[in-house]
Amino acid sequence: MTTLEALPSLRFRLPGDWWAVELHDRDAAVASAHRLARHRIGPQDDRVVLRQRVTHELTEAIDAAVRAGGQSMFIAVNILDGVPLPISFAVYLPETGMTPAIGTDADRVLDILDQGLEHVVSAEHADPGDPADRIRIDIAETRATRIHRVRTIDVGSGADAGTMETLVVDYWTAVPGTKRVMLVSFSTSMAELQQQLLQFFDAIMRAARWEHPGELAD
Numbered sequence: 135m136t137t138l139e140a141l142p143s144l145r146f147r148l149p150g151d152w153w154a155v156e157l158h159d160r161d162a163a164v165a166s167a168h169r170l171a172r173h174r175i176g177p178q179d180d181r182v183v184l185r186q187r188v189t190h191e192l193t194e195a196i197d198a199a200v201r202a203g204g205q206s207m208f209i210a211v212n213i214l215d216g217v218p219l220p221i222s223f224a225v226y227l228p229e230t231g232m233t234p235a236i237g238t239d240a241d242r243v244l245d246i247l248d249q250g251l252e253h254v255v256s257a258e259h260a261d262p263g264d265p266a267d268r269i270r271i272d273i274a275e276t277r278a279t280r281i282h283r284v285r286t287i288d289v290g291s292g293a294d295a296g297t298m299e300t301l302v303v304d305y306w307t308a309v310p311g312t313k314r315v316m317l318v319s320f321s322t323s324m325a326e327l328q329q330q331l332l333q334f335f336d337a338i339m340r341a342a343r344w345e346h347p348g349e350l351a352d
Contacts, residue, residue: 141309142344144225144316150213157196157204157224167192174211199224220324221331226317240277240308244270247306247315248279271305273339278307278318282332284325299325303335310344 155166171189175181192209199207203226210221248268269280282303303320320335 140347141227141312141314142346144307144318144342145345146208146338147341147343148208148338151211153209153211154206155196156206157200160196160200163196163200163207164193167196170209170211195222199226202226203228219322221320221322223318223320223335226319228315228317238308238311238313240310241270243308243313243315244277244279244306247308251306271336271339273305273307274343275310276308276344278305278339280305280332280336282328284328298323301325301328301331303332305335305339307339 153166153170155163157163168189171185171192175185175188196207205225205227207224208222210219213219213221267282270277271280280303282301285300285302286297287300301320301322301324305318305320307316307318308314309316318339320331322331324331
């Protein structure tokens, strides 16, 4: 199996301002979340409860991604001036290689993935979604299988308890030149904008570029 050090890395070219953090060091990631909350909300005493809530939510998201083998996480801070867009995504590198694949052609690797996707995602704490919603898209040097679904989650507690629909969009991406796959998983509470956001997420994936071992970053 190809070692992590020998694999190319997917580098994102994101519009606007995003908070990005590596997940290899959980403590450093949580400390970064504290700094983000303080920067975005402010240090004033009257905002301490809001800061604590946002920090708690970010920490929970970090811990969930770390448990599932996440490599990095990105949260939109400011994409359109004055328009809050609650969008985040995380990058995962499952240990499972598509060993039955013949060669490293992207479609062959993804064909093997599709055949056993339910097993792969259950091992990685993800969700296979509805097979009818799976499509292939072209991205730099390779292809990806896109899966999307809408989840209903519980939010709040007591008198403030309720539910919220969350759009989750997964891109199972064949890592160029290998039998490995990478998962890029987007999440947003703006489920009612599903069609527009699918196009937006596709554009982010198509704008990303691979950095190969030995190459200098742009």
